[in-house]
Amino acid sequence: MDxxxxxxxxxxxxxxxxxxxxxxxxxxxxxxxxICNEPLVMYxxxxxxAVVLQDACWHRLLPLSKGTLINDEVRCGYHGLRYNKDGxxxxxxxxxxINPSACVKSYPVVERHRYIWVWxxxxxxxDESKVPxxxxxxxxxxxxxxxxxxxxxxxxxxxxxxMDLTHExxxxxxxxxxxxxxxxxxxxxxxxxxxxxxxxMKNIDAPPFWVAQLGKDVKVDRWQIINFIAPASIAIDVGxxxxxxxxxxxxxxxxxxGCVVNTITPETDTTCHYFWAFCRNYNLKNVARTHQLRxxxxxxxxxxxxxxxxxxxxxxxxxxREFYNLNIDGGAMWTRRIIDKLVEKERS
Amino acid sequence: MRFSNEWSEGRIKSIKQVGETVRQFxxxxxxxxSFSAGSHINVEVYxxxxxxxxxxxxxxxxxxTSVLKIAVKLLPESKGGxxxxxxxxxxxxxxxxQPKNHFELTYGSSEYVLLAGGIGITxxxxxxxxxxxxGENFRFVYAAQKRSDMPFxxxxxxxxxxxxxxFVQDEHGLVDIPALxxxxxxxxxxxVCGPMGMLExxxxxxxxxxxxxxxxxxxxxxxxxxxxxxxxxxNLPRFNKTVEVSANQxxxxxxxxxxxxxxxxxxxxxxxxxxxxxIEYSGTIDHRDAFxxxxxxxxxxxxxxxxxxxxxxxxxLDTSYRG
Numbered sequence: 001m002d003x004x005x006x007x008x009x010x011x012x013x014x015x016x017x018x019x020x021x022x023x024x025x026x027x028x029x030x031x032x033x034x035i036c037n038e039p040l041v042m043y044x045x046x047x048x049x050a051v052v053l054q055d056a057c058w059h060r061l062l063p064l065s066k067g068t069l070i071n072d073e074v075r076c077g078y079h080g081l082r083y084n085k086d087g088x089x090x091x092x093x094x095x096x097x098i099n100p101s102a103c104v105k106s107y108p109v110v111e112r113h114r115y116i117w118v119w120x121x122x123x124x125x126x127d128e129s130k131v132p133x134x135x136x137x138x139x140x141x142x143x144x145x146x147x148x149x150x151x152x153x154x155x156x157x158x159x160x161x162x163m164d165l166t167h168e169x170x171x172x173x174x175x176x177x178x179x180x181x182x183x184x185x186x187x188x189x190x191x192x193x194x195x196x197x198x199x200x201m202k203n204i205d206a207p208p209f210w211v212a213q214l215g216k217d218v219k220v221d222r223w224q225i226i227n228f229i230a231p232a233s234i235a236i237d238v239g240x241x242x243x244x245x246x247x248x249x250x251x252x253x254x255x256x257x258g259c260v261v262n263t264i265t266p267e268t269d270t271t272c273h274y275f276w277a278f279c280r281n282y283n284l285k286n287v288a289r290t291h292q293l294r295x296x297x298x299x300x301x302x303x304x305x306x307x308x309x310x311x312x313x314x315x316x317x318x319x320x321r322e323f324y325n326l327n328i329d330g331g332a333m334w335t336r337r338i339i340d341k342l343v344e345k346e347r348s
Numbered sequence: 349m350r351f352s353n354e355w356s357e358g359r360i361k362s363i364k365q366v367g368e369t370v371r372q373f374x375x376x377x378x379x380x381x382s383f384s385a386g387s388h389i390n391v392e393v394y395x396x397x398x399x400x401x402x403x404x405x406x407x408x409x410x411x412x413t414s415v416l417k418i419a420v421k422l423l424p425e426s427k428g429g430x431x432x433x434x435x436x437x438x439x440x441x442x443x444x445x446q447p448k449n450h451f452e453l454t455y456g457s458s459e460y461v462l463l464a465g466g467i468g469i470t471x472x473x474x475x476x477x478x479x480x481x482x483g484e485n486f487r488f489v490y491a492a493q494k495r496s497d498m499p500f501x502x503x504x505x506x507x508x509x510x511x512x513x514x515f516v517q518d519e520h521g522l523v524d525i526p527a528l529x530x531x532x533x534x535x536x537x538x539x540v541c542g543p544m545g546m547l548e549x550x551x552x553x554x555x556x557x558x559x560x561x562x563x564x565x566x567x568x569x570x571x572x573x574x575x576x577x578x579x580x581x582x583n584l585p586r587f588n589k590t591v592e593v594s595a596n597q598x599x600x601x602x603x604x605x606x607x608x609x610x611x612x613x614x615x616x617x618x619x620x621x622x623x624x625x626x627i628e629y630s631g632t633i634d635h636r637d638a639f640x641x642x643x644x645x646x647x648x649x650x651x652x653x654x655x656x657x658x659x660x661x662x663x664x665l666d667t668s669y670r671g
Contacts (some may be wrong), residue, residue: 003489014352041517054349054495058349074532086456086562087454088454088562089562090561090562095620095639096640097638097639097640097641098561098636099614099618099638099639100450100565100566100567100568100618100621101567101618104351105349107510122384124385124410124453124455124478124482126455319599347380347411347412
């Protein structure tokens, strides 16, 4: 496989489910968002079911998001053409019939695990069983919340960032990073559609974030198990347990366990929608904790946003320059290779 | 959705007679393209040395390919498209557009009924392939005048088995379209491609049923009407002219040749921009458009010049020119 275009390879598979919105973002109103370079308009009908249409009127291309929802149909804000949930035109002004070719593209939609997922490729191949299993977001034994970040970088730069957490030591030293992260060895494994980076840091000092979660400042065994689910989701199983209580062997009962749920959706080649949530399986009824964690992770991720935006600008400012890859990039390189294969498969 | 044509230079790979009046063309194109069920390509044809554009549906299973398959019926009153296509030989070059789709399947329906008449079979083959691959619930009704002029019927029979019903008009008479529509429930979609008479019958039956208008899908090319295609005479008092419209020419073409400007766009009777006022007429107006409602047609006050004609009569018209 050609890895020479690693840096600027912005491609993404189209036959895939991408998170288009958080569940709370979409209601009975028109919500525009560009996904995979295509302008979309989303809404819920009165029964609460999400609809996703192309955000351009068949007639004069005005964004339909500038129009109005009327009885579950979208009325264009320019000449009043109306479209139903399938994108079929149901009204044309000043004529008694409707042009039989009048329609806008309607996208397959699934709402699952607190996201509205949209299938950007051939609708005939949309298979609901392929929605990434981000169960932590709405599982009764887990709780948490998150947000969506407007990433000013290609989505793969976010995947790179999450697949290698060495950067915590240098970007997030005051919260989740310390020297142990950059020093501990790790394992990289993969399947055809997933890649996993496992890092155990044994008998270390917990960084401030985890001291607060555990409720005591003791030596801990810390884990970060990063799971990439093609094409653009990463669930990171994280936690600490007091040193020697058996976490590395499988008994996490004395520790605290979280899952950083991430799914990144290309907006354009150089921007993305970065959906994240921090879920935990302890202190489930503590709403204040949910709030604090969400605020805390928001602060941590804002440090990444700065880095990623600057990195994207640097790529553009250094045309022809390629990335070097280190040992720590193994996980990121597997995600890119898996994505490249999916893209290639669509082209053949 | 409407997209600009992106032309590429194709080459006729093979020509095969697939019915008495239907030829199948396989066209090699330089780069692979994907097409979805119901797609067509535009093809550059030459008529009296002038390039014109014709649309032909892509036949076969939707996929990524560098060989496009179309089928062309030789129409006796051809405006030039099919006659030109029939002059082509294997190895010849031909300009083709990227695949486009005005006749897309909408997924998630409880049942699909495909109704094809004659050469209207062409977009339906890819739809049947797609629905079969997806395991959807569908039926396919294919009607034609003669058994000897039913392209792809054998392939479809093998592919679809019991899902396919063939109607040969010379043997069985016409398809009972009202009965077909009445057998459908809310949530079913009907896709029709066929001659004007079939489409009109389907529309009528559909609008008399309680089924939602948007679940009836059809594609028109305006090439057939309810009456035979014959020459007719048009009087234009404002211009002090009488124009002869030959059988292989549209009214719009004839007016343009006389330098009488008429606005137009789709040239298949959908947009209504080419409508002209009927002052008087004899014979029968053969409305071949999908723009006017049946009430509007019944008034015979206007017609779409791009497709509609007069049968056994004469027409007196006015255009929008007020100079």
